[in-house]
Amino acid sequence: xxxxxxxxxxxxxxxxxxxxxxxxxxxxxxxxxxxxxxxxxxxxxxxxxxxxxxxxxxxxxxxxxxxxxxxxxxxxxxxxxxxxxxxxxxxxxxxxxxxxxxxxxxxxxxxxxxxxxxxxxxxxxxxxxxxxxxxxxxxxxxxxxxxxxxxxxxxxxxxxxxxxxxxxxxxxxxxxxxxxxxxxxxxxxxxxxxxxxxxxxxxxxxxxxxxxxxxxxxxxxxxxxxxxxxxxxxxxxxxxxxxxxxxxxxxxxxxxxxxxxxxxxxxxxxxxxxxxxxxxxxxxxxxxxxxxxxxxxxxxxxxxxxxxxxxxxxxxxxxxxxxxxxxxxxxxxxxxxxxxxxxxxxxxxxxxxxxxxxxxxxxxxxxxxxxxxxxxxxxxxxxxxxxxxxx
Numbered sequence: 493x494x495x496x497x498x499x500x501x502x503x504x505x506x507x508x509x510x511x512x513x514x515x516x517x518x519x520x521x522x523x524x525x526x527x528x529x530x531x532x533x534x535x536x537x538x539x540x541x542x543x544x545x546x547x548x549x550x551x552x553x554x555x556x557x558x559x560x561x562x563x564x565x566x567x568x569x570x571x572x573x574x575x576x577x578x579x580x581x582x583x584x585x586x587x588x589x590x591x592x593x594x595x596x597x598x599x600x601x602x603x604x605x606x607x608x609x610x611x612x613x614x615x616x617x618x619x620x621x622x623x624x625x626x627x628x629x630x631x632x633x634x635x636x637x638x639x640x641x642x643x644x645x646x647x648x649x650x651x652x653x654x655x656x657x658x659x660x661x662x663x664x665x666x667x668x669x670x671x672x673x674x675x676x677x678x679x680x681x682x683x684x685x686x687x688x689x690x691x692x693x694x695x696x697x698x699x700x701x702x703x704x705x706x707x708x709x710x711x712x713x714x715x716x717x718x719x720x721x722x723x724x725x726x727x728x729x730x731x732x733x734x735x736x737x738x739x740x741x742x743x744x745x746x747x748x749x750x751x752x753x754x755x756x757x758x759x760x761x762x763x764x765x766x767x768x769x770x771x772x773x774x775x776x777x778x779x780x781x782x783x784x785x786x787x788x789x790x791x792x793x794x795x796x797x798x799x800x801x802x803x804x805x806x807x808x809x810x811x812x813x814x815x816x817x818x819x820x821x822x823x824x825x826x827x828x829x830x831x832x833x834x835x836x837x838x839x840x841x842x843x844x845x846x847x848x849x850x851x852x853x854x855x856x857x858x859x860x861x862x863x864x865x866x867x868x869x870x871x872x873x874x875x876x877x878x879x880x881x882x883x
Contacts, residue, residue, distance in 0.1 A: 496535055500530070502551060519539070553618060557617075567625045576590055582633070582664045604646070607649070624680050630740065641686060643684075645766075669700065672701065715742070806838055806842060
């Protein structure tokens with residue numbers, strides 16, 4: 493059986509120079525490499541490089557997809573914008589992990605579903621997901637909570653994913669805005685296979701998010717108030733190609749620390765979240781089954797009404813139908829045999845309703861004798877219970 497592995501890396505804050513591109517080229521001669529990206533896929537064999545080391549040295553975002561169910565996103569951002577102690581609140585090994593490397597924090601968000609179906613387009617997700625990196629840098633912790641929730645959601649697919657005592661663990665701080673995810677957050681949730689019912693339950697204690705509106709005049713005054721040394725150092729970094737990172741740092745300092753749920757919001761256990769989501773799912777399934785049953789009952793009523801109408805038409809002149817049956821049988825075609833049997837069943841029903849079963853039995857016996865050398869037709873009569881007709 494062939495394997496499939498897809499690797500993609502993005503350099504967001506600063507492109508790779510020629511020397512760095514040559515270094516990553518040494519890891520793969522087949523990869524598509526530019527100053528800002530590295531992409532390769534394998535149908536046989538494995539990648540010689542170490543994605544974690546590449547993230548530490550070169551890249552800001554990484555996506556890995558396999559045909560045995562691995563979905564992985566790794567993000568690197570300045571540790572000054574997302575402290576390790578904040579990220580660790582949302583870590584559940586091996587689904588969400590965080591580590592520091594020099595001036596950076598590296599987040600590993602992974603979903604594994606070996607028995608699941610291949611998710612079409614999963615390998616094209618990084619461009620849609622990478623925006624969560626900027627959101628995290630700005631203090632929006634929703635991506636971390638989504639990854640934590642998706643990690644424990646694995647328990648619904650794999651009952652051995654966690655130890656039983658972990659169902660009593662409390663959820664981390666619930667960030668605001670879970671009812672209105674951004675497009676990158678929605679893409680991340682889908683990539684990590686986050687169940688929509690579980691997300692709905694989690695969002696119940698998440699307050700509405702007030703989007704920051706940066707007043708240009710106030711921002712200008714704040715920047716003017718920065719120490720001259722800080723401003724000069726920041727400008728130098730912009731000239732050196734770190735403009736995107738400088739922007740994130742300045743906005744973070746201007747807006748303040750992120751919302752980490754320190755307002756007394758209730759904290760639920762993992763079991764409460766999973767059980768409530770299961771109740772929602774089961775209730776929806778019950779409602780869907782009831783709707784299907786009601787629809788089938790309506791269809792059965794419609795079929796019964798249509799058959800009664802057809803029987804009324806046949807009853808007005810049965811001889812026409814007897815003649816039609818003879819014609820169909822004489823055609824010696826399987827479909828015509830089926831139609832003939834259906835018409836015979838209709839005639840028997842009419843005879844039963846009108847107390848004329850003896851007359852039907854006599855007529856049917858003659859027809860049976862006439863066509864007894866047609867085994868395919870006789871077999872159809874047997875299956876329809878028309879071999880013997882009560883009189």
